Amino acid sequence: MRFQLSIKRDKIFINVRTHAISITLNTFTVLTFDKEGRLIWAYLDGYTFRRSFDNRVIEKYRGSENGQRYRIRKELDEKEKRIFLDNVYSGIRLIYEAIKKGEGNINFPHNVSSNYIEEVEKALSKVLTLNYDKLEKEKRKFLSIYKPVSILPPDQYLTLVLQVTEGCWWNRCTFCDFYRDRKFKVKNDEEIIKHIKEVREFLGEGIWLRKSIFLADANALAIPEERFLKVLDIVNQEFPIISEDLEGPDLSKWKSEHPLHFSGIYSFLDGFIGGRRSTEYYRELKRRNLKRVYVGLESGSNKLLNFLQKPNNAEEALEVVRTIKEAGINVGVIVMIGIGGEDYFEEHVKETVKVINSMRLGKGDFIYLSEFVGHPELEYSIDASKLEIKALSQDRIVEQIDSIRRGLDFTDPENPPKITIYDIMEFIY
Ligand code: SF4
Known part of the structure; x- marks a missing residue:
């Protein structure tokens, strides 16, 4: 579902900031995680997704019919949400492993310090502590607070x-x-x-x-x-x-x-x-x-x-x-x-x-x-x-x-x- 990653072919740009981690693939896909590795926002080839603390995902895109443009927004159902989040998090695993092996077309911002790759690895490993089931568990924690x-x-x-x-x-x-x-x-x-x-x-x-x-x-x-x-x-x-x-x-x-x-x-x-x-x-x-x-x-x-x-x-x-x-x-x-x-x-x-x-x-x-x-x-x-x-x-x-x-x-x-x-x-x- 709308997020396929090919480490060899895709151009991957990773930016770790004080408050977020952003990953851009070929400029068509952007994923943003908070510093605990929670997916917050994604843009996948014309579709925008926002994820909440109670693990709901809203999808937004523009459609057209009979020459009329209109906006669609809908909440992903359980099955769509699982596929979407599984794809995102397994994509990050591929990127993480490629960095470890020094493979892939991976780019970082200019003028970053020599230990920037370590920072990126650390940030991505944090993302990888999560998956669909853990995000569902977090949802229960969120709703208890x-x-x-x-x-x-x-x-x-x-x-x-x-x-x-x-x-x-x-x-x-x-x-x-x-x-x-x-x-x-x-x-x-x-x-x-x-x-x-x-x-x-x-x-x-x-x-x-x-x-x-x-x-x-x-x-x-x-x-x-x-x-x-x-x-x-x-x-x-x-x-x-x-x-x-x-x-x-x-x-x-x-x-x-x-x-x-x-x-x-x-x-x-x-x-x-x-x-x-x-x-x-x-x-x-x-x-x-x-x-x-x-x-x-x-x-x-x-x-x-x-x-x-x-x-x-x-x-x-x-x-x-x-x-x-x-x-x-x-x-x-x-x-x-x-x-x-x-x-x-x-x-x-x-x-x-x-x-x-x-x-x-x-x-x-x-x-x-x-x-x-x-x-x-x-x-x-x-x-x-x-x-x-x-x-x-x-x-x-x-x-x-x-x-x-x-x-x-x-x-x-x-x-x-x-x-x-x-x-x-x-x-x-
Ligand atoms: S005053 Fe209360 S009931 Fe009325 S619109 Fe605001 S939140 Fe809703």
Whole structure:
């Protein structure tokens, strides 16, 4: 299956970095492993694969039919996954043996030190400690440390998740069943410290492929203020996180002392709890390296938010975003596309554009346009079917995205926020 290796014929390029190992074959295949040898990402001749800690593999590629290009993404079934991972890991064994024997067309980056081949051998031997069965065993270990990581913003797929809370305090939005399997729980200090210790042990050197720290689950910022400040203190004590206060020589010194570090702390927040916090409180969070907060606006239409049973209205979400931004923290605003179907199409576009345009978003902020993904048992689907709400066709989804994009207008057009599609079907951790 799509990964065959011929040591004599293939040109193999190996790059071992501080946080990852990359292997390129003939430029058509790239495999990336973390420093514990876990396959994280692969590109095989037009197909992209991402592997999660719970050993799921998502495949993505572009297809075409009747001259139309479209994207396919699907999770490999058990059989496909085993074949894929067996092929990858047995390919690495061939490469490792070829290096040992001094055979094959193997290349390394320029200007590497004389012991680089030893480093490569060491890194590959780490990869070879794993195989399909061991990755399945790791999955069980992962699930004993974490509740399933249900969702993250797309710019945080390579984050280090710390579940300082579990679940969602509200858990009633009709379109969301991410956390219906668990009760909301705020962990105490001992539990957080234990969780961090277990996460570190599990990830080993692989931790350095993670760029940031994400406090999960749905709404870690719902933790009462004093407690949350303490949580941030614990996280800052446990991990080197770059502070925005550092500049010039101080920043260079800090970086030389912490060559491996995290970019900041990130988390979701709902518009109800978020609105009960002051700018000064958010400034305290910023001082503790909270860099971006993700707020699920979903829609600017109160009628639609009410129908979806969101805990807040659009004005509250707007106020939260303004308060957070006033404190100097960036935001990621999530808008749901297609929700409310044809019945809400016009109002959803009009009110969402109005609210976002009042948020004063700029550089460092994100707007995520996330297509609603449902299933027949979802409360929203049942409500929509009772009211005979017509779902949007794929063309109308595109039209809604375009209409929202066209309506957006930013105070500083030179430094706009980043607008991006948020495809939750691609998510794995
Ligand atoms: S507040 Fe967020 S996580 Fe909680 S139920 Fe609503 S959408 Fe889901």
